[in-house]
Amino acid sequence: MSYASIAKDGLWDNNVVFAQMLALCPTLAVTGSATNGLGMGLATTAVLLASNVLISAVRHLVSEEVRIPVYIVLIATLVTLVDMGLNAWAHELYKVLGLFIALIVVNCAILGRAESFASKSPVAESAADGLMMGLGFTAALVAIGGVREILGSGTLFANAHLLLGQSFAFLELTLIPEYRGYLLMILPPGGFLVVGFLLAGKRLLDRRLAARHAAAASLSLAPSP
Amino acid sequence: MNLDALRAKLSYQTLLLGSVVLLTSGALAVASRTTEADIQAAAARDLQASLAQVLPGQYDNDLLQDTILIAAPDGDTTVYRARRAGRVEAVVFQTEARGYAGPVVCIMGVTREGQLLGVRVLKHTETPGLGDKIEPAKSKWIHAFEGKSLADPATDKWAVKKDGGVFDQFAGATITPRAVVRAVRQGLELFAKEKPRMLGEEKEGQADASRNRGERASTREGQAVVVKPLARQQPRSAGGARSAGTGMYMEVHEDSEHRTPHKGTPTFYGLKPMKDRMRPDHARAVDL
Numbered sequence: 042m043s044y045a046s047i048a049k050d051g052l053w054d055n056n057v058v059f060a061q062m063l064a065l066c067p068t069l070a071v072t073g074s075a076t077n078g079l080g081m082g083l084a085t086t087a088v089l090l091a092s093n094v095l096i097s098a099v100r101h102l103v104s105e106e107v108r109i110p111v112y113i114v115l116i117a118t119l120v121t122l123v124d125m126g127l128n129a130w131a132h133e134l135y136k137v138l139g140l141f142i143a144l145i146v147v148n149c150a151i152l153g154r155a156e157s158f159a160s161k162s163p164v165a166e167s168a169a170d171g172l173m174m175g176l177g178f179t180a181a182l183v184a185i186g187g188v189r190e191i192l193g194s195g196t197l198f199a200n201a202h203l204l205l206g207q208s209f210a211f212l213e214l215t216l217i218p219e220y221r222g223y224l225l226m227i228l229p230p231g232g233f234l235v236v237g238f239l240l241a242g243k244r245l246l247d248r249r250l251a252a253r254h255a256a257a258a259s260l261s262l263a264p265s266p
Numbered sequence: 267m268n269l270d271a272l273r274a275k276l277s278y279q280t281l282l283l284g285s286v287v288l289l290t291s292g293a294l295a296v297a298s299r300t301t302e303a304d305i306q307a308a309a310a311r312d313l314q315a316s317l318a319q320v321l322p323g324q325y326d327n328d329l330l331q332d333t334i335l336i337a338a339p340d341g342d343t344t345v346y347r348a349r350r351a352g353r354v355e356a357v358v359f360q361t362e363a364r365g366y367a368g369p370v371v372c373i374m375g376v377t378r379e380g381q382l383l384g385v386r387v388l389k390h391t392e393t394p395g396l397g398d399k400i401e402p403a404k405s406k407w408i409h410a411f412e413g414k415s416l417a418d419p420a421t422d423k424w425a426v427k428k429d430g431g432v433f434d435q436f437a438g439a440t441i442t443p444r445a446v447v448r449a450v451r452q453g454l455e456l457f458a459k460e461k462p463r464m465l466g467e468e469k470e471g472q473a474d475a476s477r478n479r480g481e482r483a484s485t486r487e488g489q490a491v492v493v494k495p496l497a498r499q500q501p502r503s504a505g506g507a508r509s510a511g512t513g514m515y516m517e518v519h520e521d522s523e524h525r526t527p528h529k530g531t532p533t534f535y536g537l538k539p540m541k542d543r544m545r546p547d548h549a550r551a552v553d554l
Binding site for chain 1: 269273274278279282283286287290293294297298300301304305308311312393396403404437438
């Protein structure tokens with residue numbers, strides 16, 4: 042499998058949220074704002090990369106019958122290690138991300154990638170897959186969080202400096218000044234609504250693209266006979 | 267390949283699972299031991315930082331070491347004492363009340379005269395974008411408490427503006443600021459009651475008597491716990507009430523109901539029997 046197709050798969054074609062429809066629980070839970078979505082996405086990407094590498098490395102040792110418990114134990118251990126390490130040595134970051142890290146354990150996308158890709162592929166490709174799937178997940182969370190935040194509170198990337206440091210304070214925008222907020226969008230129903238509309242939008246775009254490709258193909262075929 | 271034949275064996279799988287679990291447990295144990303000291307240090311730094319936020323000024327003792335346990339309505343609370351030249355100048359302690367989505371834990375600094383030095387919210391689960399304006403990073407609201415005391419504003423003005431008090435509420439979120447105001451007021455009342463012990467100035471002869479008083483006070487506070495089930499009801503009633511006006515009306519009732527005890531004289535508590543506090547609560551629980 043080429044790296045280009047791995048990247049395209051992770052970022053768009055087989056996107057964790059918008060194509061595989063996995064990890065909806067953390068997705069709906071944390072995307073009240075774009076900043077939270079970004080934090081959860083980055084933390085998940087790190088764990089996904091590490092778990093893909095680890096599982097790919099031991100794939101020859103693990104037998105078919107006990108693979109699921111082995112993967113689960115490995116992933117849970119990784120998440121716990123990341124949690125403890127961040128708490129001890131990057132405490133400021135931990136205070137922002139701490140809530141998200143525990144949630145990563147229940148992210149079925151990680152087990153899904155272990156099962157469907159890392160357990161069958163060499164280490165380097167598994168690493169690329171983990172990274173791209175993670176980035177695709179991050180992009181989806183930021184998109185959902187961004188839409189909810191704009192509609193819900195009229196801001197974008199509010200409090201990004203808490204996550205990324207003072208130098209990223211320029212990201213914080215107030216798009217609609219004096220906005221009184223639309224509570225529904227910040228509460229869980231808003232998450233369902235936004236995920237639904239974005240999903241429909243992606244499907245529509247994919248269909249248009251496919252139609253255009255088909256048209257282009259028939260055009261290029263037409264003159265040949 | 268040899269490994270393939272091996273992998274199909276039951277004993278191999280058992281061994282594999284066992285060794286994976288052993289290895290990961292080992293890794294976790296090692297990681298836990300290496301990070302433990304750093305995590306505790308970070309937690310202590312956090313505590314020190316939050317103490318410093320509600321305790322402006324210079325003190326010459328180690329607050330984390332100079333503590334005393336005081337019986338509060340919701341269990342014992344640790345009081346950190348800040349001294350200058352041996353005399354306790356201010357105390358810091360935690361106080362909590364039920365917010366919209368869970369407990370709101372505040373830390374507050376009080377001078378020996380009973381004036382608030384500062385309040386910070388340590389932990390809460392309020393709605394992002396609405397209730398989280400109690401965090402100083404998101405709004406200046408929490409600074410409104412600085413310099414206030416039980417006498418200023420008057421006891422019945424210790425409420426949000428919607429309830430006739432002096433503190434602002436937020437657009438779309440009244441329960442959260444109400445919970446913080448209640449927590450702070452309860453904290454000040456605790457300070458007023460336990461002042462000699464908190465300041466470490468009770469005389470030897472009085473120690474016994476005051477301990478008794480403390481006990482009586484805490485049984486009396488047993489009634490003040492009445493407030494808690496009431497307050498627990500609030501999020502639920504408020505959940506439906508957020509958008510509708512009618513529910514808010516009920517809330518105000520709840521609040522005025524639970525403000526009354528503070529207006530009454532202490533004997534009021536002693537005389538009112540249990541049914542008084544149980545009945546409305548149960549009725550409400552059934553209603554909801």
